[in-house]
Amino acid sequence: MAKISIRRRSSATTARRRRRRRPAGDGFSLGWQHGYWYGKCESVVQRSGVPFYTRDMHVLFITSGKGFPYSPLDEAVAQTLGLLASRLTVLTPKDDIVGTAARERPQLALVLDGLDFPVATIDALRGIGIRTAIWFTDDPYYTEVTANLAPHYDLVFTLERNCVPFYQERGCANVHYLPLGVHPADYRPRNPRMSVRGDICFIGSAYWNRVQLFEALLPRLSHRSFRLSGLWWDRLPDYARWRDRIDLGKWMGPAETAEQYNAHKIVINIHRAHDDSTFNRNLYNIPAVSPNPRTFEIAACGTLLMSDHRDDLALFYTPGVEIVTYESAQDMADKIDYYLAHEEERRQIALNGLHRTLRDHTYVSRLSQLLDLASYVPT
Template sequence: MLNLSSAARSRIRRAGQTRTSLWRKGRQDSYRSGWRDGYRLGASEHAVRLGAVMPAVRPLHIMFVATGKGFPYSPLDEAVSVTLRAMVARLTVTGKETAVHDAAALRPDLVLVLDGLEFDPARVDEIRALGLRTAVWFTDDPYYTDITTVLAPHFDDVFTLELSCVEHYRSLGCQRVHHLPLGVHPAAFRPLNAPQDRRRDICFVGSAYWNRVDFFDGMADYLAGKNMWISGIWWERLRNFRRLAPRIELNKWMDPKETALTYNGAKIVINLHRSPHDAEFNRNGAGLHAVSPNPRTFEISACAALQLTDVRDGIASCYVPGVEIETYASADELKAKIEYYLANEEHRQAIALRGLYRTMRDHTYANRLDRMLSLLFEQ
């Protein structure tokens, strides 16, 4: 038997007490964390069920011309086709190369073209010459209006996600122009229990357009001290890239599943719209403004994450600021709201849950396509 000194026995006893204390603290922290995660997911599921509405099936045959442009458009193609398939009696999905042939053979009630930037206007004319109705849903307005300005007059109906483009297309002689934002596909973006390696205080997902580069460069000192994560292409153009590099996942396109996990793992998700006046990336010679929210607005809210988005005039028509979403008009306001919501978890989660409910009630692709079909066939 070891003959230990009283000092050695005291050290062993203190070490044992420390281990016991750490074990108890770890158990308590794990319990609190598990309770928070469980409460969030349970409350989110309730909000999803309460808000979700599936429209009735219409006795229509729709031919859907997908973009066929690959990622990042392929998830949009899937979201629209999957949603439409559950809403109409028959759905035919085709591509721009075979659209005329398929339309002539099948004679659908509507030929719907998504995006359309690579669709030859002559093919639209051929389909209309068959006596068939055509519609286009522009997904990138107003950033490529140099192209859509030429394309829009060839369609019977024009749908645009950007409110400021409605009058522009009408001025071109388009008789039926409708504002229809993009939405969210709940099968892809929904509340999830994110793994620990996705847990962060703040995140931003998106490409480094120049207005975003300038904004985040101006916040570099602040963000460098935060549990922050940025993912997207071109972020090496930041002047402060080296300082923020440990917090940047560079030149990666995340699919919807990974993006949803990233949103779910963040306490706060920043949304910053791209500028419609970026001459390097845009084709917007008319200088049209952008007032409508981007699709990311709906995707973030569908993940029950608190969203801090820059102010756009159209935000208030989709969400109630301060109730279902939060906005900022400057870097200083963004910093102040980050500090507040990181310190006020209950308020943060309450806004996120209300945003989730509003999204499921009003902003899914089922909502959007039901609105589209109503405008086309019931009015």
């Protein structure tokens, strides 16, 4: 039998060859770290789902009809209703809604937003015995308009708690507080491109309260990797200094927005001011105390949500455990420094927020509540 010779490599030679096979730079380390983190997020996703059931009912869903940026919300609500109702008909405000309803006889006609939807059509639906509901998506910023729309519906759903008594005072018998939520098919943990990763980002229009805050904040972030994206950010007094970190005039869809959230360690949320007459039609000056949809969308991506305070926020998340809140630009800057220096604490809060969001704040949860309330007929 021939003798087989085995040549053993030295440990130093083996180590050198392994180093040569490893990608250059720190890409291997970063890839491993993000893969580990992504796996932890997926573990939370898998154990956070909430069971739901399909109701034996026919829902006529009337979209906002406004196009982008409302169209992703239209699609999210329609897809979720398709899971929760045994039959779903989706129409736009321009379709033959009354004729379809008279022929198909849905148990509920649900209008989303409704600012561009004629109340004569709702009156006609009610006239043929169709139960109607509206879900206002921008309260309290357009109450000058919604005050006249709400009384035409059997049920009114509003994302702003302070608008519940406002509509009740205008004769609406069935008014319910129902914030928007998140569609996990759009907003969830993902593996973002290396080229877009950074420390901090904010995505949204430059309303004046946001301009004021970032004017004070940005000098504290000059040594950080940060990104702003949205309309009107050239209003910043020192815009020229920061322009290379701003995507001016960009309005991103859900996929690109979610990638930015996933790509950054901290994502900032700043609510609109209820009393900004430049943009709002809040003639009745109703204060806003409830969270915006961005709150849930950020948290659903498994990143640290850092939000300004709103009175109702603690009803949805525990500050310091599931999200982080701030009181001023100085307070936010200090907390950014802290959480970027304490990675494990930052990641644990992000995971807690992800779990809470998928458990309680998806459109499955919200629309399950809506359909159950709409199915109940008071005696």
